[in-house]
Structures are given as structure tokens and as C-alpha cells.
Amino acid sequence: MSTALAKIAEARKSGDWMALLDWVPYLRFLGITLENRDGVLTGRMRYAEHLVGNPTLPALHGGTLGALLEAACQFEVLYRAESAVLPKTITLTIDYLRSAKPQDVLVRARIVKQGRRVVTAHATAWQENEEKPVASATVHLLVMA
Amino acid sequence: MSGVDLESINAAFRDFVPHNRALGLEVTGASFEPATATLRLPYDARFAGNPDSGVLHGGVITTLLDACSGASVYFKLQAPTPIATLDLRIDYLKPATPGRDVFARAECFHVTRNVAFVRAVAYHDTPEAPIAVGNATFALSTKGRPVTESDLSFSGSTP
Numbered sequence: 522m523s524t525a526l527a528k529i530a531e532a533r534k535s536g537d538w539m540a541l542l543d544w545v546p547y548l549r550f551l552g553i554t555l556e557n558r559d560g561v562l563t564g565r566m567r568y569a570e571h572l573v574g575n576p577t578l579p580a581l582h583g584g585t586l587g588a589l590l591e592a593a594c595q596f597e598v599l600y601r602a603e604s605a606v607l608p609k610t611i612t613l614t615i616d617y618l619r620s621a622k623p624q625d626v627l628v629r630a631r632i633v634k635q636g637r638r639v640v641t642a643h644a645t646a647w648q649e650n651e652e653k654p655v656a657s658a659t660v661h662l663l664v665m666a
Numbered sequence: 667m668s669g670v671d672l673e674s675i676n677a678a679f680r681d682f683v684p685h686n687r688a689l690g691l692e693v694t695g696a697s698f699e700p701a702t703a704t705l706r707l708p709y710d711a712r713f714a715g716n717p718d719s720g721v722l723h724g725g726v727i728t729t730l731l732d733a734c735s736g737a738s739v740y741f742k743l744q745a746p747t748p749i750a751t752l753d754l755r756i757d758y759l760k761p762a763t764p765g766r767d768v769f770a771r772a773e774c775f776h777v778t779r780n781v782a783f784v785r786a787v788a789y790h791d792t793p794e795a796p797i798a799v800g801n802a803t804f805a806l807s808t809k810g811r812p813v814t815e816s817d818l819s820f821s822g823s824t825p
Contacts, residue, residue, distance in 0.1 A: 524718045546714045547723035571688035574733075582685035583751045584729025591725055607716075610724050614755040 525607055529599055538562065538596060548592055551585055555596060562600055564593045564628040573623060581621035583656075586646055589628050590615060590658035594642035597630035598662055602640055608662040611639065621655040624648050638665040670696045679737060689713070689726065691733055694769070701742035701774040705734045708767050720764030727768065727788050727798050728756060734770035735784040735802040742774035742782060749782065749804045756800040766790050768797065780806055 532541040542548050542555050552567040566572070566589045574582025591613055598608045630644035645657045675693045680686045695704030707713075707730045715723030732754055739749050762768050771793050772786035782804040787793045 525716055544717065545723065546712050546717050547726055550712050551725070571684050573684040574686070576682060576684060582683070582729060582732075583754070584725070584732040585685060587728040587732065587754065588723065588725025591728065592723075610758050612755065612757050613724070613728065614753065615728075615751075616753050617751045620750060 529607075532599070538600065541599075542592075542596070545592075547588070551588060553589060553592060562593075562596060562629070564589065564596070566626045566628070568624050568626075570623075575620070578620060579623050581623065581626065583615075583617055586617070586621060586626065586656045587613065587615045587658065589626060590630075590644040590646055590656060591660055593628040593630040593644040593646075594658070594660040594662065597632060597642055597644070598640050598664065601632050602635050602664065604640075604664040606664065606666050608640065608664050611661040611663050613658060613660050615656060615658045617656050619653065619655045621646075622648055626655065627651070633659070638663060640664050670698075672696065675737075679733075685729070686733055689729065691730070693737060695771075696737070696741055698741050698744060701738050703734050703737035703741060703772050705730060705737065705770045706767055707770070709765055714764070722762045722764075722768065724758055724798075727758070727762065728754070730768060730770045731756060731772070731786045731788055731798065731800040732802065734772040735774075735786045735800065736804065738772040738774040738784055738786070739777075739782040739804050739806075742777050743806070747807050749806055752781070752803045752805050754800060754802040756798055758798045759796055762788075762797050763790060772802075777806075782806060 528541050532538050554565050556563050572581050572585045626646050628646040633641040640662045642660050645654045647654045690708045692706045694706045713726040714720050770788045774784045776783040784802045786800045787796045788798040789796050
């Protein structure tokens with residue numbers, strides 16, 4: 522078993538998804554954390570100056586929001602769906618709805634459809650108000666080797 | 667490419683934008699006709715999705731394509747118009763090879779008064795052997811607000 526799959530099995534057993542997330546260098550670089558409250562995973566990208574993509578507005582870089590949304594979908598699939606392999610992103614479609622202020626961003630994902638080979642997930646990211654999302658994304662993930 | 671001052675482009679693109687700087691993104695090529703941008707993302711283990719394999723996380727490829735697509739819009743407009751990504755759709759074709767730099771090339775192939783249309787590709791050696799391909803649209807002259815009715819009647823002149 523690869524280290525990645527061992528880490529996933531560990532997280533499933535202990536419920537400590539933050540340990541798995543912390544193992545991923547790029548998610549640490551973005552400052553993403555994950556909270557499991559009553560079985561609902563909520564991610565958070567902590568504001569840091571290096572996430573800024575537009576210093577005049579200022580606004581967070583759109584790429585960081587895309588990465589956050591994709592990661593949220595991957596973790597939701599790992600958490601909810603049985604997958605013997607690491608879910609691999611096939612396609613990612615991001616809608617940018619509002620400019621993201623230099624503040625924390627929250628994210629939540631849901632499984633739209635669980636197929637045998639492909640899982641479709643949707644994630645929404647917001648700042649102060651969940652009703653006013655800054656971005657959302659649909660991700661198709663391959664869950665079969 | 668002739669007629670393009672990459673040094674001043676990088677001063678605006680990399681030195682001025684904190685996240686581009688943090689990733690070490692560099693504009694390595696640009697042209698106005700057609701409107702293209704080429705970017706280099708130096709390999710960095712901090713951007714890996716799996717520390718064992720060292721394969722880059724998909725998210726950093728997303729950021730590379732987004733940044734490159736945006737740059738190509740500026741070369742199309744040839745004016746410092748504020749733009750905002752409306753949507754970005756990416757197909758991930760294969761993982762990036764650990765240890766190797768990733769390049770992106772984007773072309774803004776169409777522009778209207780309010781919207782710019784871009785296709786982009788991420789690769790190691792040539793765009794013909796892609797790691798990921800993307801399509802993006804950008805709202806023009808947004809100043810970061812949601813597009814309102816007044817934006818839709820925007821005359822297209824340089825601010």
C-alpha cells in the first residue's frame with residue numbers, strides 16, 4: 522500500500538482528516554485547514570499576504586480559490602465515498618462569482634453523484650456570508666484505477 | 667519575441683503580484699498578434715500533492731493556467747483594463763513529472779466589449795504534449811465588482 526493510501530485509511534479510522542491534509546505540501550503552502558463538525562467537513566484557507574493575486578483591489582488570486590474548491594471535493598470524496606485508489610481529478614470547472622477579499626475563505630463540498638468509476642462533486646467557497654459565495658466548482662473525479 | 671519587453675512585463679506580473687511571486691511564476695514569452703503569453707512555473711516540492719511521489723498538486727496547475735490566461739488577455743487589450751475571471755474549465759490529462767518545470771501557454775483568441783475568451787495549455791516540453799488544457803472567460807473593466815447593468819453598456823474605451 523502506498524503511503525497516501527495508508528494515510529487515508531488512518532484518517533478514516535481515526536476521523537483525523539487534518540493529519541491527512543497536513544501531509545500534503547501544497548495544501549500547507551496555501552494554509553488550508555479542515556474541521557469536522559457533526560460529520561460535516563468545512564475547509565478554511567487562512568488569509569496570508571502571499572495568496573493575493575490583485576494587490577490594488579486587493580483580492581485573493583483566483584487560482585488559490587480553484588485549488589481550495591478542488592481540494593474540498595477530493596476530501597469530501599475520501600470522507601464519504603469508498604475509493605480504493607486516490608481520487609484523480611478529470612475535469613474542474615470553476616465559476617468566479619465575487620472577488621475574494623483579503624480574509625479567510627471557507628469551503629464546503631457535496632457529492633452530486635457517486636458512480637462506479639466517476640464521482641461528481643460540487644464545492645462552494647464563501648467569506649462572511651455563506652449565501653454570498655465568492656466561487657463554486659464542479660469536479661469530476663476518477664475513483665477507479 | 668521581438669517588440670516585447672519581458673523584463674517590464676515581469677515587473678508588473680511577478681514582482682507586483684504576491685501570489686505569482688510566491689510561486690516563482692515568470693513570463694517567458696509574449697506576443698500581441700496573436701495575443702499569447704507563456705509562463706514558467708519552476709518545480710518546487712512545496713507545491714506537491716503527494717510528498718512521496720513529488721507530483722505537483724492539480725491546484726498549482728490551475729493557478730498557472732489562470733495566471734497565464736489572464737496575462738494573454740492583457741496582451742490582447744494592450745491596455746491596463748481591470749479584468750476578472752468569470753469561469754475556468756480545466757481537463758487534467760496526465761500528472762506533471764516530479765522535478766520538472768511546468769510551462770503554460772495561453773491565447774486570448776476573441777474579445778468583445780465585455781468579455782475575453784482564452785484557451786490555455788500546461789506542458790513540460792511542447793504544448794502538443796499537454797499536462798492539462800483549459801478554457802477561460804474574463805469579464806473586462808470589472809474593478810472586482812459583480813457585473814452590473816452599467817458594465818453591460820460599457821463603451822470599451824480605455825479607463
